[in-house]
Amino acid sequence: MVHPRRAASHGPSPQLLTGISAALGALGAALVFVLTAMGLVSVRVARRVVTPAPRQPDTILRGLDAAAQTISLSRTADTVLPGRYGLFVTGTQQYLKVGSVLSEDAQVVKRKLLTHVPEGSHLAAEAAFSGWYFSQPEELQLPFTSELVGTPIGPCPAWLFPVEDATTWVIQVHGRGTTRSECLRAVPVFHAAGISTLVVSYRNDGEAPRSRSGTYGLGATEWRDVDAALGFARRRGAQRIILMGWSMGGAIVLQLALSSSHADAVAGIVLESPVVDWRTVLDYQARQLKLPAPIPELAVGALKNRWSSRIAGSRTPIPFDALDVVSRAGELRHPTLILHSDDDGFVPSDASHLLAEARPDLVELDVFEVARHTKLWNYDQDRWTRTITDWLDRQGLRGPSGE
Incomplete structure (x- = not known):
């Protein structure tokens, strides 16, 4: 007679074990495929971020x-x-x-x-x-000279719009994928305030010399070229210097203010649609492109790592933590004006809001709506001009010939 408990103690059948094994194998292969695909996409995203590209039709x-x-x-x-x-x-x-x-x-x-x-x-x-509007300096009908600023990578072209006897200068820094002409809209505002303007170029922007990698450092390397412009301005008689950055130019200016040996001459910072934290920008753009959520962080990881950064096109790792000025808000020393639209559409205003909240003692934020990325002047020139000139007045930065 067979004991009933012993009769019921059969293990899994060989067919079941074979099926489970096959399913696990298929799941593992699918997982490897997904991870590989995400890795390839993240590298492509990383390359796109740091590689200069011609203007795209839109x-x-x-x-x-x-x-x-x-x-x-x-x-x-x-x-x-x-x-x-x-x-x-x-x-x-x-x-x-x-x-x-x-x-x-x-x-x-x-x-x-x-x-x-x-x-x-x-x-x-x-x-x-x-948003350029003006494409050549002659269109402003203001006196200017073409200059060359000696930088670590060679001479970088610049335009100088002088104001007679001005000891206050503004150095303007354009954004990613564009050139000096982006900054021309602001020149008359500072000129009317008695402030000389130096509009600069920097490595890999199509006007200045190319670096060995030919890729952007997202502000981590470009600030050294603008630092040379700061020295140029001081040698020409500038005693107080305002730094103005547009889009990625904002990231460059912020790194300059935090790192320059000339920081004692910086009297203030003006930021137009700025990149304050690159992670915020990459997360936003990934959502716009409907990419999987991990892609931006994987792209950042690829660019941060010494080995993978080369695969992503950058010769040296990009220090995203250092480029996050919200987390470094306590290090800021200069009064700062930010102009940013909540409807920017390219560089979200979130980090600008956070920086203003972190340092209300130094940072003023003027929030636009409707206006798009670096097009605030175009959308409402009167308000844009008034915001800057009022801030210059509050900071006591008008020149002696300012209106």
């Missing part, structure tokens, strides 16, 4: 009326904005100034042309909408 030319001097563009969050802007095109013209929105629908925005386009002009369909 709108389509839908119509040009040379008789009426109007231009029609595909509707985007930028092309529908009120104000004055620039438009990079190809064909018989390279750059156009555009004015107010005349009409719009769900697909097309018609704007007034502020640059005369002759009859018979031919323009390609692809175009890039810009």
